[in-house]
Amino acid sequence: MAMKRAASTLITSASSTISSLSSSSASSIITRNLHASGGKKKIVGVFYKGNEYASSNPNFVGCVEGGLGIREWLESQGHEYIVTDDKEGLDS
Structure with missing residues (x-):
């Protein structure tokens, strides 16, 4: 449960950060921070x-x-x- 809660908090935080950035820099942040092989x-x-x-x-x-x-x-x-x-x- 703690892991799911931490992931949810991270996604919420990332979403608010991304919404304040331009769309081109936002997509590079998503790729860089949320991408896993x-x-x-x-x-x-x-x-x-x-x-x-x-x-x-x-x-x-x-x-x-x-x-x-x-x-x-x-x-x-x-x-x-x-x-x-x-x-x-x-x-x-």
């Missing part, structure tokens, strides 16, 4: 472990166990979402 992306999140606090509080999403609460949405969009607490690489 298609296809599957691999998204990696590095978080701390929430341990027992994450188990007892499902709203605590900023941890490995919660993964920001965006896994289902990212995977429904065709992306791969990897969540880890390993900040240094293999066997650190």
Whole structure:
């Protein structure tokens, strides 16, 4: 939900900025800021472990166990979402 709310706020803000610009510069802003290449992306999140606090509080999403609460949405969009607490690489 937070991701959808942030995207909605961004689009609303961009719309008001664009409406104040001329149409030629507005289209370049849309292309530059709102364009993303298609296809599957691999998204990696590095978080701390929430341990027992994450188990007892499902709203605590900023941890490995919660993964920001965006896994289902990212995977429904065709992306791969990897969540880890390993900040240094293999066997650190």
